[in-house]
Amino acid sequence: MSHIDDYLMGKNINAYEYFGAHFLSYDNKQGVIFRVYAPFAKQIEIIGNFNNWLGSSHRMNKVEWQGVFELFIPNLENYDQYKYHILTNDNTWIDKSDPFAFYSELRPSSASKIFNIEDFFWHDEGYMKNRKLDYNIPMNIYEMHLGSWIRDFDGRIFSYQEFVEHLIDYLKDNNFNYVEFLPLMEHPLDGSWGYQVTGFYSITSRYGNPYQLMHLIDELHLNGIGVIFDFVAVHMVKDEFGLSMFDGSPVYEYDDVKKRNNNWGTANFDFSKGQTKSFVSSSINFFAKYYHLDGLRLDAISNLIYYNGNKGLGLNNEGISFLKFINKEIHKEHPSLYMIAEDSTDFQKVTLPVSNGGLGFDYKWDLGWMNDTLKYYSIDPIYRKHEHSKITFSMYYFFSEKFILPFSHDEVVHGKKSIINKMWGNYEEKFAQLRNLYTYMYTHPGKKLNFMGNEIAHFREWDEDKPLDWFLFDYDLHKKFNVFFKKITSIYKRYKSLYYDEYNFNNFNYIMADNKDQSIFVYERKTKTSSLIVILNMTPNRYDYYEFGVPYSGEYKEILNSDDVIYGGTGIVNKNSILISGGDALDKCNQRLGLKIGPFASIILKYKGRQE
Numbered sequence: 001m002s003h004i005d006d007y008l009m010g011k012n013i014n015a016y017e018y019f020g021a022h023f024l025s026y027d028n029k030q031g032v033i034f035r036v037y038a039p040f041a042k043q044i045e046i047i048g049n050f051n052n053w054l055g056s057s058h059r060m061n062k063v064e065w066q067g068v069f070e071l072f073i074p075n076l077e078n079y080d081q082y083k084y085h086i087l088t089n090d091n092t093w094i095d096k097s098d099p100f101a102f103y104s105e106l107r108p109s110s111a112s113k114i115f116n117i118e119d120f121f122w123h124d125e126g127y128m129k130n131r132k133l134d135y136n137i138p139m140n141i142y143e144m145h146l147g148s149w150i151r152d153f154d155g156r157i158f159s160y161q162e163f164v165e166h167l168i169d170y171l172k173d174n175n176f177n178y179v180e181f182l183p184l185m186e187h188p189l190d191g192s193w194g195y196q197v198t199g200f201y202s203i204t205s206r207y208g209n210p211y212q213l214m215h216l217i218d219e220l221h222l223n224g225i226g227v228i229f230d231f232v233a234v235h236m237v238k239d240e241f242g243l244s245m246f247d248g249s250p251v252y253e254y255d256d257v258k259k260r261n262n263n264w265g266t267a268n269f270d271f272s273k274g275q276t277k278s279f280v281s282s283s284i285n286f287f288a289k290y291y292h293l294d295g296l297r298l299d300a301i302s303n304l305i306y307y308n309g310n311k312g313l314g315l316n317n318e319g320i321s322f323l324k325f326i327n328k329e330i331h332k333e334h335p336s337l338y339m340i341a342e343d344s345t346d347f348q349k350v351t352l353p354v355s356n357g358g359l360g361f362d363y364k365w366d367l368g369w370m371n372d373t374l375k376y377y378s379i380d381p382i383y384r385k386h387e388h389s390k391i392t393f394s395m396y397y398f399f400s401e402k403f404i405l406p407f408s409h410d411e412v413v414h415g416k417k418s419i420i421n422k423m424w425g426n427y428e429e430k431f432a433q434l435r436n437l438y439t440y441m442y443t444h445p446g447k448k449l450n451f452m453g454n455e456i457a458h459f460r461e462w463d464e465d466k467p468l469d470w471f472l473f474d475y476d477l478h479k480k481f482n483v484f485f486k487k488i489t490s491i492y493k494r495y496k497s498l499y500y501d502e503y504n505f506n507n508f509n510y511i512m513a514d515n516k517d518q519s520i521f522v523y524e525r526k527t528k529t530s531s532l533i534v535i536l537n538m539t540p541n542r543y544d545y546y547e548f549g550v551p552y553s554g555e556y557k558e559i560l561n562s563d564d565v566i567y568g569g570t571g572i573v574n575k576n577s578i579l580i581s582g583g584d585a586l587d588k589c590n591q592r593l594g595l596k597i598g599p600f601a602s603i604i605l606k607y608k609g610r611q612e
Contacts, residue, residue, distance in 0.1 A: 539600070
């Protein structure tokens, strides 16, 4: 079977090895071989800085009747710029960047650049060898947009390489063991945050070249930090130089205009076409292979499950087939790489293996938990008893999938307010509830994801044109909140009962789930050998002595209290006391325990005895 047959049948996940621009030796000459698929092109020329953008001397040869064009050009070098000059079926000339280019010009320029992707020297062999797909590890993900995390004093955007100096220690200091980058594929508009892609094999030149990004990932791995890429697999931009209407015809998008267009102003991929399936699958495999990725988060999966994400339009069977195909193939090629779905639907079996009838993802974002939780914390505590189920409901469905709990970039833009500004109340009350919220997040089953700035209680909504407000560390409550954030994340990483076997319903136990009038929740996180008890007070009421049931007799010790003054609280704590259970049964437990609870306090107790 030829390269093109494999490609057109949708079976090729290595198409980048054949298409694009590759250095090689031909007839004893060093140069670059160019190949492109353009089924309805009458003629294609290569234009570039090496021929003054005049392609008459570099006409490509049609080497496959299905529409593959090829040309070898000697004496070209890294960073030479080029485009394809295409004569369409209606005799119009158009200029297109290379769909398989490994590097591109800096926006607003749009030419592709020749780049030798093969020769980077990695140092992370040990990390990659020992890496495995493991659901029983703590996963604390820092989602970030590189261009607006930090900038130089003059506003200059840092390069991939410069982030090595600034990012790694910060991640470790805040107990993040994964970083998830918003899309780094080439895109023309800064305001799209990378979600409107033109370079499906080209990392954005905004921050440097491919080797510089590889260096950053290499250093992250050497420091034990995994790397996840946010990947756009649903749609393409319509910019004239991009993939859309590549040879004057809809090569990779829907022929039907109604199906092609979407609410983002972009064009939907048509996965009923074999070349589309191969193109996108190969892009995913390319980034996983060449950039040593630990995970890929596929954006807007709802649009591949239903047409344009609309359940009323019915199942997108071609999209579902693609998802099953790519998850199965990627797990064959990269058994230790996480595939993560950003899916806003209630479609079932997203994280079930394909062999068991599922879509084959390893994790799914729990957007229902996120929406219910943030809505609850925005409500006046007087009325929270009427919305009590927004906290308890997640545990009715949680064990149906393998979930990640996300407070992502989508929640802190477009007038939605930042996470702290969503909290009800005055300045101090917002901080108290934010500490409570993060105790809830890090003690609820599921892996964790936070967008940059959440860890410092960033008040301003995220703006891709501005760095984070790092001056907030000059303010006492922001500084103390970050101390709290480091504490709760360190507890999350330290205690196995907060992450080990967490998708097993036997390891979560609601002790007090129905106390609507006081809006207090008590639950247990456990393994076979350890137990933690979590108490959440969702109102400003304080309790000098409050009793609740506990499952085991013996001693309990407070290991976290969000009302501690070191975190900005009022100081109503139990940290120097050994709490001993006893007395009559309570809350369906054989034992009871009493302690002090401050306003909006969240408390974690460690059971010190042996479980019975």
